[in-house]
Each structure stands twice: as C-alpha cells, then as structure tokens.
Amino acid sequence: MTDTINIRSDSYKKPKLRKIGVFTSGGDAPGMNAAIRAVTRTALANKLKVIGIRRGYQGMIEGDFMPLRSSDVSGIIQLGGTILKTARSKEFRTPEGRQKAWLQLQNAGIDAVVVIGGDGSFTGALTMSQEYNVSFIGIPGTIDNDMYGTDYTIGYETALNSVVCAVDKIRDTAVSHGRIFIVEVMGREAGLLALNSGIACGAEVILIPESKEQHEALKRFLEKGYKSRERSGIIIVAEGDEPGGALKISEEVRRDHPELDVRVSILGHIQRGGSPTANDRINATRMGVAAIDALLDDQKSIMIGLDNGKIVQVPLNKAVKLNHSFNGELLQIQKLLNI
Structure with a gap:
C-alpha cells in the first residue's frame, strides 16, 4: 500500500x-x-x-x-x-x-x-x-x-460646493438683468453633481442624462413660468446630457424664444480644483x-x-x-x- x-x-x-x-x-x-x-x-x-x-x-x-x-x-x-x-x-x-x-x-x-x-x-x-x-x-x-x-x-463634496458658490454668483447677475443662465457642470455619464447642485441653488430646471422628462420641464418653464413671472432663471445642465450640453441647448432656446435674454456659463475645470x-x-x-x-x-x-x-x-x-x-x-x- x-x-x-x-x-x-x-x-x-x-x-x-x-x-x-x-x-x-x-x-x-x-x-x-x-x-x-x-x-x-x-x-x-x-x-x-x-x-x-x-x-x-x-x-x-x-x-x-x-x-x-x-x-x-x-x-x-x-x-x-x-x-x-x-x-x-x-x-x-x-x-x-x-x-x-x-x-x-x-x-x-x-x-x-x-x-x-x-x-x-x-x-x-x-x-x-x-x-x-x-x-x-x-x-x-x-x-x-x-x-x-x-x-x-x-x-464630490468639494466640487459640489464649488458649483453652488459659482451659481450663486451667477444668480446675482441673472436677477439684476432678468436673464436666463444655462450653466453646464461636469458629469459626462452621471448627473448627480448637476442634480444636487441644482437643488442646492434652487435651479428652475435641471437637465441630466438619467432623466428625459426634464426636457419637457424646460419647455414648460420657458413657455409659462418665465414669461408669467417676469423673473430670471437658472438652468443646470450636466455636460453629458443627450441633447448636447449647454451650448446646443442655448441655441435651441434662442431659436424658439428669441425674445428671451439667454446666456451660457460653462464652469469647466474650476469644479475639480480647490482645497x-x-x-x-x-x-x-x-x-x-x-x-x-x-x-x-x-x-x-x-x-x-x-x-x-x-x-x-x-x-x-x-x-x-x-x-x-x-x-x-x-x-x-x-x-x-x-x-
């Protein structure tokens, strides 16, 4: 054996x-x-x-x-x-x-x-x-x-605070001039930064890759909300949103609503930096x-x-x-x- x-x-x-x-x-x-x-x-x-x-x-x-x-x-x-x-x-x-x-x-x-x-x-x-x-x-x-x-x-939290700080300052100019600002934030495949910064800034519309229905909300805001209230507006857009980001969306808004004063602010890499x-x-x-x-x-x-x-x-x-x-x-x- x-x-x-x-x-x-x-x-x-x-x-x-x-x-x-x-x-x-x-x-x-x-x-x-x-x-x-x-x-x-x-x-x-x-x-x-x-x-x-x-x-x-x-x-x-x-x-x-x-x-x-x-x-x-x-x-x-x-x-x-x-x-x-x-x-x-x-x-x-x-x-x-x-x-x-x-x-x-x-x-x-x-x-x-x-x-x-x-x-x-x-x-x-x-x-x-x-x-x-x-x-x-x-x-x-x-x-x-x-x-x-x-x-x-x-x-994430630092970037979120950077966005909120920047948009708060943009809001001051938007209110002063009665303008709509379309603000693009980072988030090519995910819109969490756009969503939470929009909530924190009181944005009128938030456009993110995860939700298509928000584009209908944008149309409603432009056709009813903005005109009836005669006020400024902040639209937060995630860079990866399907229609093409802030620049393309601004072109469409100006085409459909030439009477509105629309400006674009792309925050870019300031969101990455800072203490x-x-x-x-x-x-x-x-x-x-x-x-x-x-x-x-x-x-x-x-x-x-x-x-x-x-x-x-x-x-x-x-x-x-x-x-x-x-x-x-x-x-x-x-x-x-x-x-």
Whole structure:
C-alpha cells in the first residue's frame, strides 16, 4: 500500500507584504492628497515601504517611481489636485503596455498597489490583476460620485460646493438683468453633481442624462413660468446630457424664444480644483487607512467604499460593471418646489 501525502494549501504561503505602490489616475479630485497621506503613513506604521507612482498608469509603464516617507506627505492634506500627478494612458490599454507596467512593478519589488481614481482607473486595475495576479486596492476618487457600491467618492463634496458658490454668483447677475443662465457642470455619464447642485441653488430646471422628462420641464418653464413671472432663471445642465450640453441647448432656446435674454456659463475645470472640504479630507483618510488594512488582510481586487458612513469592501468587478444608483426622489422634489 502506498502512503497518501496530504499537502495543506496553506503550506504554500504567500510572500510577505513588504512594499506597496500608490498612485492617482484619471481626473484629479480634491482629497486625493489626503488619501495619499493616509495610505503612506498607515503603511509606514505597519513597517511597509511605500513607492509613489507618478502620472498614473503611464508612470507605471515608464517606471516613474519615488519613495515616499512620512515627511513627503506632510502638509498636503489641505491641497487640491494630487502631488503624484495624473495622466491618461492609451498604452496601458494594450497588453504590451500592461506587460511593461508589470515588469516595472516587479523590478521595483512592489508587492501590491493602491489606486485612487474612478471607473476607468479601476477597470485597468482589474484587468491587470487578472493578467498578472497583482493585488490592487481601489479608493474611489472622482467628483462625479458615480461609483457602484459606495455612497461617497473623494472630491464630490468639494466640487459640489464649488458649483453652488459659482451659481450663486451667477444668480446675482441673472436677477439684476432678468436673464436666463444655462450653466453646464461636469458629469459626462452621471448627473448627480448637476442634480444636487441644482437643488442646492434652487435651479428652475435641471437637465441630466438619467432623466428625459426634464426636457419637457424646460419647455414648460420657458413657455409659462418665465414669461408669467417676469423673473430670471437658472438652468443646470450636466455636460453629458443627450441633447448636447449647454451650448446646443442655448441655441435651441434662442431659436424658439428669441425674445428671451439667454446666456451660457460653462464652469469647466474650476469644479475639480480647490482645497478639499472637511468631509473629503476625513473620508479620504478613512479610506486610505482601510486600503492598507485590506492589503494586510491579503485582500485583492476590491474597492474601499462607504455605506451609511461605514467602511465597506466592494469587489472591483462589481464596482466597474454595475451602474450607480440614481435617486429619482430628488428630481420630484425639484419639480415640487418650482411650481
């Protein structure tokens, strides 16, 4: 009789985590620096070495790496943007580009990576982790607040406050001159920033990709509400709204209502900048700490999120494939308050 040797799966132990990388990718968002700071210092407190990867996936491909010490992230929590820079990389979308990135990580001895970004950044991380078994932990950093599995993304509140501040100032001019201002805010595929800023600013109409009925509300406002009340108006438009954004909508309004004084204001990239709010700093810090905790627990291919104020772990494949939830109740509130 031959002896049977049972080999326990845990006899093949995973190499000990010694060095991590951290980078920011996609559009910058206020609070990314707070997340970098939290990731770096939590890792260092757990005796891990930290490598900052500059310029996102393009920097990963090119080996644009820098060691991060505690002093390197001192005095950055209040800064907008990202000290690690960010860039979009067409090369990383190719198998050859991802292979270059993996080789750079191997040569630098990086065992795992924390990526701070949005949907596109996490899609890249998921693909690379599947191809090369690299441990990626995602921290949602995007002003759109459109990631599945989390109530909050870093930068959203700061961007929202920036929009509200700008529109309040535009309202002063609109009232003074009896004008309609069509204000375009960011949100190519999601209108949450437009919806909530419109509610906060008391906008007469809010146009977002998720709702088609609001274009009928715009027609009603122009034909009845504006003329009968002889007042100014604010129309908030998400840049991704199907009819084409503020400029195209303004052309249609001027064509159909030449008697109205219509102006356009595209807020653009002022929404991305600025010092992060307290909540963006606090939540970015919590998520940064949770990302390192997840790596120490041998987690991979997950996103750190917030659900009712509590830290949660969401599989990356769900975060990038499932749609964010849209609260239609807010649109109903807006309609009710603009009777």
